[in-house]
Amino acid sequence: MEHIRTPKVEQVRLLDRFSNKFTNGTLYLTATHLIFVESSSNNSTSAAQEIWILHHHIASVEKLSLTTTGCPLVIQCRNFRLVHFVVQRERDCHDIYSSLLRLLRPVSYQELYAFSYNPKQNDQQREEGWQIIDLGAEFERMGVPCDQWQLTNVNRDYKVCETYPRDLYVPITASKPIIVGSSKFRSKGRFPVLTYFYQEKKAAVCRCSQPLSGFSARCLEDESMLQAISKANHNSRFVYVMDTRPKLNALANRAAGKGYENEDNYSNIRFQFVGIENIHVMRTSLQKLLEVIGTRSLSMSDHLVGLESCGWLRHIKAVIDAAIFLSKAVTVEGASVLVHCSDGWDRTSQVCSLGALLMDPYYRTIKGFMVLIEKDWISFGHKFADSVYTIYSTWCDQLDGDPKEVSPIFTQFLEGVWQLTEQFPQAFEFSEWFLLQIHEHVHSCQYGNFLGNNQRQREDLRMRERTHSLWAYLMSEKQNYLNPFYSLAYSETHPVLEPSTLPYHFKFWRNMYHQFDRSMHPRQSILKTEEVGEEATESTDTERKVEGSSGSESRKQSYGDVCVARGSCRSVCDNLLFTQWS
């Protein structure tokens, strides 16, 4: 609170991003949010617009030079919202600016919203919320432990690998010395462990980090480890090793004593490069994309050329291509696959989780998708604290973060899922809105799930005792995220999805990158018919819902036909119930 110099500024003008329109209102600064409330006088026909921006969502604040109308303040958010205020008095603007600068850079974990957020639940409810997702049960569902795979306690105290979870599954034949030996030969100690078991063919998907092979180094334990993985699957004589990096990058790593598996040293492996670019390329690509779509009065050709040259959709395609390769190897050939990249927490997480999503209908349900994220991203140590908290800001003093680590890897994963939902409208229990909500909260720091870089850090911070779980909140809101087209029968007849990767199947995800630019969206859905036609060609109209991470709002957004039927259908059902009881 002591950082807030001016809690309220009146006569603030909010400029529209893509037109010359603006609204006047009042700006409030609270300990957690920046709130803009439209003054009701200038727009009496509709409810006053409110915009809530969580401080944690702010990626950058910029104060532009003084203009005749006042002092402009541009705020860029991690959920791709961009707001442009004009504050009349420069001093007010400066106060807000410097307060925000301080507020958006927490100096300790305790300052994060999650530690103060209280959704009025008691300890028991909170504990139950954390228990919704149980990874032990998930492995049981896959059929593990079994006669070939077992739970190992080697990482009980995070001694072998501190970025892995405590519970790890390895082949029965992999003894403790083999595991420890293998972990010493792998970057950050991330040795091969099971992440998905395809019961039908007894084929396993394992993940690890790159070997410290350099130009010629070998490790017998690591070789036995791969041998053990291979032996655990009787259906195939070999195991695929997928290096998700481009070959050039892997070669360069050799000079640093790292690298990739030499096929001659390992018996029965088939080595494969996949060619997904690294986090730095991805970050630049997204920055370019945002630059293009943020242009005012963008011409069609600039839009298309920009979309093409930023390469974003090409990168998405590369990730999906890799997932398809993985899914085919497992489901068609019945071979086990070992996936790694450099450290095994970015591209590896993308490929393993998308691959599992293609193979297993369970992960296409709401609960299953939470499990998938919990397993392949949270528990296996995707560095959320580093890579997700800032996507395109340039702030250097992140909370134990490094700006070079910041990258939209998880966003890319969500987009990959979205591209699949577009191709298979009936295969997913959840709608696009579910993905957007997860994206929102990965950055909001409102729930404990995505705080910290790995399980160990989360345990040290006693996250489960001090914060709430996002999954519990999403579960309670499940109704809002259902896909009306979801069909169980479809999942039964199409357990494995085989997406097409022809270029035109990869589309620009407007609802993600223009989520808050209402003028860009389809103008009508049954939910909002009354608003149709009130907008001028280039206008954005009012935004009625309180955005940000205020938790309790159920957000309905008009996005095309998908949610059209759902809302009305449900309200009719509710009506029906009500009528019968009254």
Next chain:
Amino acid sequence: MEFAELIKTPRVDGVILHRPFMPTVEGTLCLTGHHLILSSRQDNAEELWLLHSNIDSIEKRFVGSLGSIIVKCKDLRVIQLDIPGMEECFNIASSVEALSTLDILSLMYPFFYRPMFEVIEDGWNSFLPEDAFKDLETMTDEWRLSDVNKDCTVCPSYPPLVAVPKDVDDDTLRKVATFRHSGRFPVLSYYHKKNGMVMMRAGQPLTGTNGRRCKEDEKLINATLRPGKRGYIIDTRTINLAQQAKARGGGFESEGYVESIKSNILQESLIKLVEASNWQTHVKEILTTACLAAQCIDREGASVLVHGTEGTDSTLQVTSLAQIILDPACRTIRGFQGLVEREWLQAGHPFHHRCAQSAFSNSKPRQEAPVFLLFLDCVWQILRQFPCSFEFSESFLVLVFDHAYASQFGTFLGNSTAERAKLSLPEKTVSLWSWVNRPQELERLTNPLYEANSLVIWPSVAPQSLLLWEGVFLRWNRSSKCLDEAYEEMVHIIEYNKELQNKVNSLRRQLAQLETEDPLLQTLE
């Protein structure tokens, strides 16, 4: 001329048909005067019937003695036929080539086609200018129907009857016609009921380099303006091409300003357009111009005159799209047919010239241009943005597109009303609308989400909001099974929803009845 002269080989056995996303079919290939038919001669197998007029280009390839021809159609479908025997292949290819490029209107299929369905309503009489004018008369008395063009001499591309301001007599119209390109003097295109503003269209004024003026032309335009009001003239061409034009407000001089919008003549080949993405640029520009025209009328309360060069291409795109935006009636199935009749067929869009060839043709484009397809694409973009405001679904637009290029119906033959009358199309051919306006077809073309929306609908023209029309451009190159299933699911949900709604209503009624009947319940409350 006999078709038999052109058909060198009427029948070949053992032909294999390849299509994307479909299993290959082996069967017998037959050529008739109007069709290319492939039949596997099995009961359940699908047959291929392809109109020769649908064929855009044909290529031959030979591998050993096996020849194959690749047929590219105007509806953007590409198929391959493997034909055993060099000679047969060669004969088939040249026959098809000759038949598909036959440029004699009276030999076209519509003249030979006999309907296999019962015509409930003759589409040729469904949208007569007289009837449209009757509707106008109920709203205003400032216009009259002039028969100055009754023998199509004043303006060959106009219909015999046109709506013009009441105070302007036929002699004035004749003079104005000499001042406008192709004699296309300004006529009424749309009357905006809400505020009485109008949209007119015309050919370009022949001002020449010395700025020739025409008293009568100015008089006609002024007659459409209310006292003290400004009017807008929208020139759909680039500023370089555009001429200055003036409009006077009633009583005092006020210059209507010229809005210049880039619009190329669209003579590039279609696929090139799509590939180079210029297509989307055109979509955006046409939509922007249409929005501008609609905005002038609805928001600024000003009348608008739209013209390009001839006033038969981009002018019609703009006037018809503006009506889609402004007029809810144009968003119904019947209203849209009326719009196509009024603003395209009767307004003299040269369909025969423009649709003679499509994207794949190798011959040099002369007068071909996908102007009408561009219009349909723009309608589709608006439909995407307002999924509940249109009575028709995407499939209706695709159907109209298909029939504009190749059809068994006579609707899109010829270039103008005069040409159609000369060919006696209404007597000798069947109208597309006769076929569409039957319950079973209408049901197929209806948008399940439709709820009448009486408002003006403003589409977004940001590039991020405009999409590639996959239903046309990728129709034959994608497997739409998943999408079709999802669509069926949506229809199912909507039907279920209606069912529940009815149930709720009947229960409510029951409840209300019980409450009035039961005094005990009332006292309890």
